Amino acid sequence: xxxxxxxxxxxxxxxxxxxxxxxxxxxxxxxxxxxxxxxxxxxxxxxxxxxxxxxxxxxxxxxxxxxxxxxxxxxxxxxxxxxxxxxxxxxxxxxxxxxxxxxxxxxxxxxxxxxxxxxxxxxxxxxxxxxxxxxxxxxxxxxxxxxxxxxxxxxxxxxxxxxxxxxxxxxxxxxxxxxxxxxxxxxxxxxxxxxxxxxxxxxxxxxxxxxxxxxxxxxxxxxxxxxxxxxxxxxxxxxxxxxxxxxxxxxxxxxxxxxxxxxxxxxxxxxxxxxxxxxxxxxxxxxxxxxxxxxxxxxxxxxxxxxxxxxxxxxxxxxxxxxxxxxxxxxxxxxxxxxxxxxxxxxxxxxxxxxxxxxxxxxxxxxxxxxxxxxxxxxxxxxxxxxxxxxxxxxxxxxxxxxxxxxxxxxxxxxxxxxxxxxxxxxxxxxxxxxxxxxxxxxxxxxxxxxxxxxxxxxxxxxxxx
Amino acid sequence: xxxxxxxxxxxxxxxxxxxxxxxxxxxxxxxxxxxxxxxxxxxxxxxxxxxxxxxxxxxxxxxxxxxxxxxxxxxxxxxxxxxxxxxxxxxxxxxxxxxxxxxxxxxxxxxxxxxxxxxxxxxxxxxxxxxxxxxxxxxxxxxxxxxxxxxxxxxxxxxxxxxxxxxxxxxxxxxxxxxxxxxxxxxxxxxxxxxxxxxxxxxxxxxxxxxxxxxxxxxxxxxxxxxxxxxxxxxxxxxxxxxxxxxxxxxxxxxxxxxxxxxxxxxxxxxxxxxxxxxx
Numbered sequence: 232x233x234x235x236x237x238x239x240x241x242x243x244x245x246x247x248x249x250x251x252x253x254x255x256x257x258x259x260x261x262x263x264x265x266x267x268x269x270x271x272x273x274x275x276x277x278x279x280x281x282x283x284x285x286x287x288x289x290x291x292x293x294x295x296x297x298x299x300x301x302x303x304x305x306x307x308x309x310x311x312x313x314x315x316x317x318x319x320x321x322x323x324x325x326x327x328x329x330x331x332x333x334x335x336x337x338x339x340x341x342x343x344x345x346x347x348x349x350x351x352x353x354x355x356x357x358x359x360x361x362x363x364x365x366x367x368x369x370x371x372x373x374x375x376x377x378x379x380x381x382x383x384x385x386x387x388x389x390x391x392x393x394x395x396x397x398x399x400x401x402x403x404x405x406x407x408x409x410x411x412x413x414x415x416x417x418x419x420x421x422x423x424x425x426x427x428x429x430x431x432x433x434x435x436x437x438x439x440x441x442x443x444x445x446x447x448x449x450x451x452x453x454x455x456x457x458x459x460x461x462x463x464x465x466x467x468x469x470x471x472x473x474x475x476x477x478x479x480x481x482x483x484x485x486x487x488x489x490x491x492x493x494x495x496x497x498x499x500x501x502x503x504x505x506x507x508x509x510x511x512x513x514x515x516x517x518x519x520x521x522x523x524x525x526x527x528x529x530x531x532x533x534x535x536x537x538x539x540x541x542x543x544x545x546x547x548x549x550x551x552x553x554x555x556x557x558x559x560x561x562x563x564x565x566x567x568x569x570x571x572x573x574x575x576x577x578x579x580x581x582x583x584x585x586x587x588x589x590x591x592x593x594x595x596x597x598x599x600x601x602x603x604x605x606x607x608x609x610x611x612x613x614x615x616x617x618x619x620x621x622x623x624x625x626x627x628x629x630x631x632x633x634x635x636x637x638x639x640x641x642x643x644x645x646x647x648x649x650x651x652x653x654x655x656x657x658x659x660x661x662x663x664x665x666x667x668x669x670x671x672x673x674x675x676x677x678x679x680x681x682x683x684x685x686x687x688x689x690x691x692x693x694x695x696x697x
Numbered sequence: 698x699x700x701x702x703x704x705x706x707x708x709x710x711x712x713x714x715x716x717x718x719x720x721x722x723x724x725x726x727x728x729x730x731x732x733x734x735x736x737x738x739x740x741x742x743x744x745x746x747x748x749x750x751x752x753x754x755x756x757x758x759x760x761x762x763x764x765x766x767x768x769x770x771x772x773x774x775x776x777x778x779x780x781x782x783x784x785x786x787x788x789x790x791x792x793x794x795x796x797x798x799x800x801x802x803x804x805x806x807x808x809x810x811x812x813x814x815x816x817x818x819x820x821x822x823x824x825x826x827x828x829x830x831x832x833x834x835x836x837x838x839x840x841x842x843x844x845x846x847x848x849x850x851x852x853x854x855x856x857x858x859x860x861x862x863x864x865x866x867x868x869x870x871x872x873x874x875x876x877x878x879x880x881x882x883x884x885x886x887x888x889x890x891x892x893x894x895x896x897x898x899x900x901x902x903x904x905x906x907x908x909x910x911x912x913x914x915x916x917x918x919x920x921x922x923x924x925x926x927x928x929x930x931x932x933x934x935x936x937x938x939x940x941x942x943x944x945x946x947x948x949x950x951x952x953x954x955x956x957x958x959x960x961x962x963x964x965x966x967x968x969x970x971x972x973x974x975x976x977x
Contacts, residue, residue, distance in 0.1 A: 289869035290827070291844035296762030298838060300829035360827015360842065360870030367807045367826055376702055377824075378808070385806035385828055472834045473800045473961060622836040622958055625771040625791065628762055 237518045239332045240666070242673035244513060249666050253410075253659045254417055256509040260656055263508070271648040278642020281635040282357060290360055294633035298626045299618045304358035305468075306610040307640045310493065311351030311647070312392070312465050313486070313606065317494020318344025319399065319458040322406065323451035331672065332522050334665040335514040338410075339505060339651075340498050341403045342660070346650040347497075348396045350643050355388065357639060384467040391464040395457050402450045408433050408443065409664040425657075462486045469613060475552035476560075476617035481544070485537040492534045492576075493606035495527040499599035501651075503592050505660060514661050517590050524583040524595070531580035531602070538577070552622055560616045564629045568608050569616075575605025724896070725797075725816040725937065726877050727919040727966040728906075729929040729954070730790055733973050734913035735770075737788035742768045744908030745792075747859075748878060750866050752847030765841045767875040768792040768905050777974065787972055790914070792905070793818065793839045793875035794957065797937060797964030801831035801840065809872070815882065816966065820874055827870040836958050837965075840874045843867050877916070878903035898924035919966075930954065935968045 284292050295302060318340040325333040356365050368379050368389045379386045412433035415426035433439060466486035469477035479485075502523065506515040545553045560569045582588050582598045589595065619629050654660070745751060745768040752765045771789040778786055799818045801810050809824035810831050832840035846869040852860060860866060863880040867873050882901050889896045898917050906914040917926035919937065930936070933954025953971040 289843065289845045291758070291763060291869075294761065295829075295842075295844060297764070297832070297841065298762065300832040300842060355828075358828075360829065360872075361825070362870075364826045367824070372700065378703065380803070380805050380808035382803040383806040383808075383830070384804065385830055389806075468830075472804065472830075473836060473963075474834065618833065621838065622961070623791075623838045625769075625773075625789075626838040630762075 238516075238673070239518045239522075240335065240516060240669055240673065241513060242670050242677065244666075244670055246667050246670070249514075249663055249670075250413055250417070252511070252513070253661045253663050254414065256505075256511070256660060257414075257656055257658075264652065264656070268649065268652050271645040271652065274642050274645025275649060278639045278645065281638035281642070284635055285357075285639075286362065290358075292633060293636040293639075294630060295636075296628065296630060298621065298628045299615065299630040301358070301614055301618065302630060303611065303614075303632050303636050303640050304354050306607075306614040307643055308351050308354035308358075309465055309486075309610040309613070310607050311347045311354070311643065312462060313490035313493045313610070314347035314497055315344040315351065315395070315399070315494065316458050316462060316487070316490035317498050318342070319454050320491055320494065321498065322402065323454045323458070326448075326451050327455070330522075331669050332519050334669045335511075335516075335661055336498065336502060336519060336523070337665075338407070338658075338662045339501055339655070339660045340494075341399070341406065342651065342654045342658070343494070343497060343501060344399045345396070345403050346647055346654070348392065348399060349650065350647045352392055352396060353643065353646070355385070384464065384471045387464045387467060391461045395461045398450070398454055398457055402454055404429075405443075405446060405450060406662070407658060409435065410659045410662060413663055414659065459487055462490045469617075474617050474621055475550070476556045476613070479541060479544075481537055481540055485534075485541065488530060488534045488537055489606060489609060492527070492530045493603050495523065495530055496599045496602035496606065499523055499527065499595055500603070503596045503599070505655070507592070509655075509660070511661060514666060520592075520595070521586070521589050524589045527602070528580050528583040531576065531583070535577040538573075556616060556620050559620050560612060563616070563620070565612065565616050565619070569612055572605050572608035572612055575601045576609060579605065721814070722816050722920060723814045724921075725919045725966070726795065726882065726901075727816075727917065727926050727930065727968070728877075729915045729926050729968045729970065731913045731915075731970040732787065732789065733953075733970060734911040735788045735790060735972075736911060737770050737772065737786070738910060739770050740908040740910060741790055741905035741914065742766055742770060744904040745875070748861055748904035749876070750860050750864060752843070752851040754845075754847065754851070758845070763842075763844045765843075765847075765873070767839070767841065767873070781974065784974060789969070790905070791837060791839060792967075793877075794837055794963075794965035794967045795875075795877060797966065798962065800834045800836065800961075800963055804830045804834050806830070815879075817877055817879060817882075818874075819879070820872060820876070822865060822867050822871050822873065825871045827872065829872065831872060836961055836963065840872055843869045843871050843873065845869055895921075929970075930968055933968065933970065937964060 281292075293302070293304075318337070321333045321340045322337040322344075325337070356362055359365055367377075368386055370379055370381075379389075408430055411426050411430035412435065415423060415430050418426060463483035463486065466482040470479060470482035472478060499520070502515055502520060505511055542557065545557050548554070560566070579598060579601050582594065588598075615630070620627050745766070746753065749767060751767060754764055758764065769791050771791050772786045773789065774786050778784070795817050797816065799810075799812065801818060802812060805811075806828055807824055807826055809821045809826070811819055811821070813819045827842070829842055832838070832842060848857075848866055848868070852866075861880075863884070878901075881903060885896055885901045889900075896918065898921055901916065903914075903916055906912075906916045915926050915929060917924035919927045919930055921927060933952050935954040935956060953973070954968045955971065956965045956968055958965070
């Protein structure tokens with residue numbers, strides 16, 4: 232029996248077709264788009280109303296109380312920060328190891344990174360008791376000699392997230408410049424003006440490509456340690472504390488694994504949506520889907536392993552607080568959340584191990600949503616039970632949040648959705664120049680000698696120079 | 698200049714509270730609470746409300762866990778109490794333990810909670826931005842957050858006339874906690890300074906100790922070896938900054954002193970004296 236290796240992409244796609252297909256995705260939206268956007272805006276407005284209530288009356292309406300000083304806000308914050316890691320994985324790590332199957336799908340993943348960071352960054356601000364003083368966390372020089380407390384993980388958070396956000400935004404933008412030039416050459420009106428400014432005078436000369444390659448590689452190298460450190464620092468919010476269930480040595484790798492996991496699951500979700508709505512079947516092909524699924528499966532197993540390490544070290548460590556907390560998580564009032572997390576995070580990914588399931592888009596769509604539900608619950612199970620059952624038994628309590636809190640949490644999904652919806656209509660969500668590159672490499676590896684044919688230059692009426 | 702200050706005192710700045718912070722102690726205010734004397738009457742808690750302008754939040758918010766009682770009486774029915782129900786529940790007055798190596802201090806992003814030369818964990822209300830990390834990292838759960846603005850609901854006119862003018866009323870979004878009645882400590886320290894003498898033992902009495910009908914709470918300076926509290930600490934062999942073995946490991950049954958969560962090594966400033974039971 233011989234295995235037939237499927238092609239990641241059909242190397243016979245004409246370059247002009249790549250341009251038209253991708254540019255078509257940016258054309259006037261269909262009604263479904265407007266409906267989704269309206270839903271997102273409705274979610275955002277609900278959250279804004281909730282935040283207004285919270286801003287004017289204090290943190291009370293969120294039902295926070297003495298043991299539960301943090302709750303869903305911080306859990307959602309960690310969730311969104313986690314979501315932002317897969318874009319870097321696809322665009323930077325896979326770029327460095329020359330896994331070229333990432334090329335058709337990394338652009339929207341990178342956009343997802345930026346937008347989920349923009350969502351995550353809202354939560355530390357929303358959860359502050361005195362939002363109007365939030366800038367005190369930054370080390371600005373004040374004439375009173377006040378500095379933030381550099382020993383606090385929350386200050387590290389502020390540095391880490393703002394650095395990561397600016398770096399990933401820049402990375403997204405720089406990687407898009409050649410494509411923006413294509414857009415510039417194919418549009419009129421306000422779009423033309425916008426892309427003319429954004430493409431920074433790109434003409435596709437050899438010199439420009441050389442500089443572009445260098446800076447892109449440099450930024451990829453810069454972004455990888457940044458991504459790892461950001462989630463390690465977010466884990467320090469918990470690991471640096473003294474509380475049972477938080478003070479855990481494996482938290483940094485556990486958080487990074489969980490971040491890549493939820494991010495990859497989100498990539499599968501968006502992959503399927505874009506493939507379906509924009510008819511990107513020729514670019515977001517099934518073999519690429521399979522590779523993404525395999526990657527997700529591998530990360531899921533790393534996450535499961537780290538979970539088991541944590542449970543085992545708590546169990547055999549015989550620290551009474553940690554052990555009681557672990558038992559309470561599995562059997563107490565949060566048990567249904569805990570076991571859903573275990574099911575979605577460790578059992579459900581086995582669906583990714585079957586070829587037939589991996590190639591069945593509706594199944595994968597549901598599975599990917601399930602995986603992210605598991606990861607959302609994971610963050611919840613990190614934050615809430617520790618506060619419910621910490622050292623002091625007199626203060627034990629269980630809290631489920633209020634409508635204000637959940638409105639803001641759901642609103643963040645609307646906010647992310649809105650940003651993403653705007654992105655796919657304003658910017659090309661598939662990297663045109665890199666797909667061409669991929670096609671070029673495939674043709675060359677097949678023994679094609681004629682450079683003109685490899686680059687489609689022999690064919691008339693194509694967009695050249697990009 | 699703040700930058701110069703940070704560069705010149707960098708080595709001091711790096712020191713944690715466990716090393717004495719960036720200053721030598723003038724006092725180490727501490728308590729000894731005799732649980733055998735505690736009758737759970739809540740007078741201390743009530744006195745604290747009156748002295749420290751604590752907001753009365755009402756039944757609903759209390760049930761939600763949003764109460765502001767800096768001092769609370771915890772009631773436990775452990776195995777021991779269940780075996781001897783006629784002796785009643787055991788009570789534990791719980792307030793900020795003013796830890797020597799406080800876990801709340803290093804985590805505050807804006808350094809709103811810090812260690813004073815008096816050995817207290819000061820909370821600077823004006824600096825607090827309400828991240829609530831300090832409370833999350835407090836094993837005793839004695840930090841209280843202003844979830845609402847209580848000024849109008851808690852002290853309707855003319856009740857605002859009875860507020861203590863020596864300290865502020867906190868607004869929403871600010872963390873607060875027991876201060877060992879720092880306003881009383883300040884007054885006495887200032888008076889002693891003006892009279893060019895040291896603060897005498899018994900001169901400072903926090904509201905809770907003052908109100909306690911059985912005098913279960915003894916307050917004083919452990920740096921003053923002749924103070925009552927220092928003698929009690931010494932008698933029960935509880936030492937600052939030294940990890941105490943659990944009370945069960947003590948050979949002498951008369952040694953009743955222990956500090957809560959000793960194993961966490963946070964060096965609390967409150968020593969409790971175990972309750973004595975007839976049958977045990």
